[in-house]
Amino acid sequence: MHKATLIRGDGIGPEITEAALMAIEAAGVKINWEEVRAGEGALEELGTPLPSEVIESINKTGVALKGPLTTPIGSGFRSINVALRKELDLYANLRPSKTFPGIRSLFTDIDLVVVRENTEDLYAGIEHMVGEDAAESIKIITRRASERIVRFAFDYTLSAKRKKVTAVHKANIMKLSDGLFLETARKVAEEYPQVEFEDRIVDNMAMQLVQKPWQYDVMVMPNLYGDILSDLCAGLVGGLGLVPGANIGDHAALFEPVHGSAPKYAGQNRANPAAMIMAAVLMLGYIGEKDAAGKIERALANLIREGKKVTADLGGKTGTREMAEALAELIKQE
Ligand code: NAI
Numbered sequence: 001m002h003k004a005t006l007i008r009g010d011g012i013g014p015e016i017t018e019a020a021l022m023a024i025e026a027a028g029v030k031i032n033w034e035e036v037r038a039g040e041g042a043l044e045e046l047g048t049p050l051p052s053e054v055i056e057s058i059n060k061t062g063v064a065l066k067g068p069l070t071t072p073i074g075s076g077f078r079s080i081n082v083a084l085r086k087e088l089d090l091y092a093n094l095r096p097s098k099t100f101p102g103i104r105s106l107f108t109d110i111d112l113v114v115v116r117e118n119t120e121d122l123y124a125g126i127e128h129m130v131g132e133d134a135a136e137s138i139k140i141i142t143r144r145a146s147e148r149i150v151r152f153a154f155d156y157t158l159s160a161k162r163k164k165v166t167a168v169h170k171a172n173i174m175k176l177s178d179g180l181f182l183e184t185a186r187k188v189a190e191e192y193p194q195v196e197f198e199d200r201i202v203d204n205m206a207m208q209l210v211q212k213p214w215q216y217d218v219m220v221m222p223n224l225y226g227d228i229l230s231d232l233c234a235g236l237v238g239g240l241g242l243v244p245g246a247n248i249g250d251h252a253a254l255f256e257p258v259h260g261s262a263p264k265y266a267g268q269n270r271a272n273p274a275a276m277i278m279a280a281v282l283m284l285g286y287i288g289e290k291d292a293a294g295k296i297e298r299a300l301a302n303l304i305r306e307g308k309k310v311t312a313d314l315g316g317k318t319g320t321r322e323m324a325e326a327l328a329e330l331i332k333q334e
Contacts, residue, residue, distance in 0.1 A: 002287050005057040006033040009067020010040045011261025012271035012320075017067045019273035019324035020280040023300075026328035027292035029284060034061055039069030039080055039261075049080050055087050064254045065283050067276065068261040081256075085118050090247035090254055091145065092152045093118045093226060096282070097233035097243050100274075102305035103314070105238040112209075112233045113162070113218045115153040116226020118247060120145050123223045141177040141222060146184040152248070153220035154192040160218075164196040165189070168205050168221035168229065181222055206232060234258060241272040241313055244279035246286070255283040269319035272311040274300060277327070299330035 008017040024031065036054045043049040049072055058064045069080050084090070093116040099108055126138040153165050167185035171178040182199060189197035200208065202225045208215065209229065213236055221229065234243045240259040247254045257275030265271045277300055284293035303309060309326035310316035318326070 002029070002031045002063075002289075003061045004031050004033060004283070004287070005054075005061045005064035006035045007038050007054065007064060007066040007069070008035070009038075009261060010070040011068060011263045011266040013039075013067025013069070013261055015267070015269065015320045016257065016271050016273040016276035017065070019320055019327070020065065020276045022324045022328045023277050023296045023331060024280055024284065024292070026331035027284070027289075027295050027334075029289050029292045038066075038084075040072050043072045050083055054084070058084075058088055058252050058254065062252050063283060063287060064252070065280060066254055066256040068257060068259060070261045070263065082123075084254060085247050088247075088249055088252045088254065089119070090249040090252065091117065091119050092149055092246075092248045093230070094156065094246040094248060094282070095226075095230035095233065095243065095258065097230075097237045099237050100242060100301050100304045102301075102307055103238040103242065105236065107213060107236050110213050110233075110236050112213060112216055112236070113156070113160075114226055114230040114233055115149065115156065115218060115220040116230055117145055117149040117221070117223050119223070121223035123227075139174070139177050141181050143180060143184055146181045146222075147188060150185045150188040150220055151191075153218055154188065154195055157195050157218045158192070162217050164198070164217040165192075166205070166216055166219045167197070167199040168202050168219055168225050169199060170202050170225075172201060178222070185220065202229070205229065209233065209236070230258075240275065242274050242278065244275055244282050246279075246282050248286075253283075253286055255279040255286070269321055270311060271320050272313050273320050273324055274304070274314070295331050295334040296327075299327055299334055303327050303330055 008014045034057045036057050038054050071079050095114040097112045099110045120140045122139045124140045169178040169182045171182040243258050245258045281293045281297050307315050309318045
């Protein structure tokens with residue numbers, strides 16, 4: 001039996017988490033969940049949006065499934081999600097974007113993975129005013145963080161039986177910081193002769209991704225470019241309601257949908273659970289339950305292709321709960 005931490009989250013979190021749990025159960029995977037509270041709900045009930053039990057539990061189980069969290073205004077945290085990534089040193093953000101047949105989108109057959117460095121770059125949060133009329137943000141790129149994220153991208157490429165890694169940068173302008181990232185990427189690439197390697201300048205990459213997205217496979221990049229291009233890739237496959245994200249470190253991993261807590265839909269049985277279910281699929285793959293992950297992914301693709309028992313944003317008329325029930329039935333037939 002697996003052990004994992006569960007954070008149901010705020011807003012639509014509890015409803016979409018329930019849908020993901022139903023899918024996991026239908027696929028026959030037994031997980032002993034350790035449930036903890038975080039976010040707005042935790043602030044109201046426990047007085048802090050990130051109680052120490054959350055970190056303790058994830059450190060213990062090594063893996064967590066998390067619904068979206070509302071970041072309470074004025075709590076002292078810029079974002080609970082950022083705090084979680086920092087505390088657990090979840091340095092790799094993995095964002096796969098894959099077309100579900102049947103989704104209305106400009107593109108078909110997209111299958112891209114962004115590997116985003118999660119700890120430094122302009123997100124280190126080192127900013128200050130220079131006098132009253134200028135502000136400075138410091139972009140930090142280190143050899144250590146670059147090396148481990150690029151190595152993560154290559155190891156992932158091998159284990160996912162993918163073919164190519166593209167390093168994305170702006171080393172032509174930021175010769176020292178992005179230059180260090182690119183130099184490090186090239187060096188690490190030499191250790192993986194079986195994987196094709198290339199690099200692209202980020203602006204060119206943005207254009208190429210909307211013109212010829214099929215040319216790319218796994219892309220690895222510093223934090224800011226990863227933030228932007230991973231959303232671009234989500235847009236290529238029909239939006240944030242469908243794509244999951246994983247935050248992975250050497251000792252723990254946290255799986256979540258990419259979208260937020262959508263407070264206006266909370267408790268209305270209207271939220272699309274697909275991204276949360278895909279987060280569970282990623283998690284199952286990570287804990288070695290690849291067959292179950294495949295079953296859920298295929299069943300969800302079939303449900304979406306059929307287009308009837310899905311939520312309104314996917315073109316259907318079904319509630320979150322009913323979509324989850326229909327999916328569970330399909331999973332059992334896989
Ligand atoms: P959001 O992703 O919650 O909502 C953006 C738009 O998409 C809204 O119109 C929303 O109703 C819709 N939407 C999102 N998920 C949906 C779903 N599953 N089904 C149907 N419609 C969906 O982003 P927003 O409004 O900027 O943020 C709301 C809260 O979520 C904020 O407190 C923010 O801090 C938090 N947030 C949390 C994240 C996380 O926990 N990883 C990520 C992004 C935002």
